[in-house]
Amino acid sequence: MGENETDLVRRCLEGDNSAFAGILEIYQDKIYSFALRLLRDPVAAEDAAQEAFVKAFRGLSSYNPAYQFSSWLFRIAHNACMDALRAGNKTVSLDHEDFPDLPDPVRGVAESVADSIDAERIEALLASLPPLYSEVLLLAYREDMGPAEIARVIGAPEGTVKARLFRARELIKVKLAAGAAADATVQG
Amino acid sequence: MNMDAGKTDKLIASAIAALPYSRPAAGFSARVMAGIAAGEARQPWQASVLKAAGLIVTAWAAALVFVAAGLVYSNLADMAALVIQPDGLARAFNLVAAHAALVLAKTVAVLALASDIMSAAAAGLPAWYEIAAAAAVCAAALAALSTSGRLASRRI
Numbered sequence: 001m002g003e004n005e006t007d008l009v010r011r012c013l014e015g016d017n018s019a020f021a022g023i024l025e026i027y028q029d030k031i032y033s034f035a036l037r038l039l040r041d042p043v044a045a046e047d048a049a050q051e052a053f054v055k056a057f058r059g060l061s062s063y064n065p066a067y068q069f070s071s072w073l074f075r076i077a078h079n080a081c082m083d084a085l086r087a088g089n090k091t092v093s094l095d096h097e098d099f100p101d102l103p104d105p106v107r108g109v110a111e112s113v114a115d116s117i118d119a120e121r122i123e124a125l126l127a128s129l130p131p132l133y134s135e136v137l138l139l140a141y142r143e144d145m146g147p148a149e150i151a152r153v154i155g156a157p158e159g160t161v162k163a164r165l166f167r168a169r170e171l172i173k174v175k176l177a178a179g180a181a182a183d184a185t186v187q188g
Numbered sequence: 189m190n191m192d193a194g195k196t197d198k199l200i201a202s203a204i205a206a207l208p209y210s211r212p213a214a215g216f217s218a219r220v221m222a223g224i225a226a227g228e229a230r231q232p233w234q235a236s237v238l239k240a241a242g243l244i245v246t247a248w249a250a251a252l253v254f255v256a257a258g259l260v261y262s263n264l265a266d267m268a269a270l271v272i273q274p275d276g277l278a279r280a281f282n283l284v285a286a287h288a289a290l291v292l293a294k295t296v297a298v299l300a301l302a303s304d305i306m307s308a309a310a311a312g313l314p315a316w317y318e319i320a321a322a323a324a325v326c327a328a329a330l331a332a333l334s335t336s337g338r339l340a341s342r343r344i
Contacts (some may be wrong), residue, residue, distance in 0.1 A: 029209040141204035
């Protein structure tokens with residue numbers, strides 16, 4: 001946590017509510033983007049992000065400075081997003097996913113396909129994954145969190161996080177390979 | 189040519205890491221701060237209600253304890269005398285049972301007296317069928333008068 005952020009949290013805890021505007025400025029894009037990529041609806045994402053910030057403010061006294069403030073805030077955002085997904089009757093559990101069994105292990109994809117992983121393509125691939133998979137990828141690579149920190153955010157054991165990360169990457173590779181095969185068929 | 193899985197993983201990771209952040213709609217911060225302020229405004233009101241409820245409960249509990257302590261203190265000598273005597277506890281139990289029976293008897297007597305008073309008051313009233321008959325006659329008379337009034341007004 002940066003010094004500035006620490007000061008903002010400390011000022012909030014001392015009763016200076018205006019300091020929360022600073023925290024909001026630092027995190028609003030991160031939390032909103034995280035929610036948007038999980039919920040895929042700008043209005044729902046804004047509602048979830050707003051709920052997360054309001055809850056964070058109210059629960060600021062329960063924040064333990066021994067841990068990263070960002071992971072604490074992302075945990076609240078994760079809960080808000082999961083509530084929103086459940087409210088929208090979207091499947092959050094992995095028990096009933098309709099993914100085909102993965103070939104074991106999935107090999108690397110063709111170089112030409114891997115080179116085409118641009119922002120638009122990866123956004124589409126993330127959107128095609130179940131939220132529980134896309135969120136671990138986002139937390140690991142976009143927010144640069146380790147498995148232990150992600151485990152704290154999503155409230156799951158570290159082993160589960162590692163398994164989800166592995167499976168999420170494999171699913172992306174499968175989809176990349178499938179996309180490349182479809183493109184080749186069209187061209188052929 | 190196929191790349192090795194590790195290199196593909198790195199490409200996926202770097203592609204995700206390079207994803208841009210989206211900015212929420214204008215006024216998002218203002219809405220969050222308003223939500224916080226609304227919660228803040230609500231909290232003192234809720235706190236006052238809770239404090240008032242807590243004070244009432246505490247005061248009531250204190251009054252009960254005070255009254256009970258007074259009763260115990262005033263009867264302490266009698267209770268101690270009962271307890272130290274042979275079969276004192278049994279006698280104390282009998283005494284409490286006798287008091288309870290007395291209170292019950294008094295309650296029954298008060299209820300019986302109230303019932304008698306109400307019966308005496310009701311005795312001064314006409315019987316229910318007399319009241320019903322009078323009401324029916326009055327209703328018929330009113331209906332007849334209003335009908336004749338309407339006919340007379342039509343003739344005019």
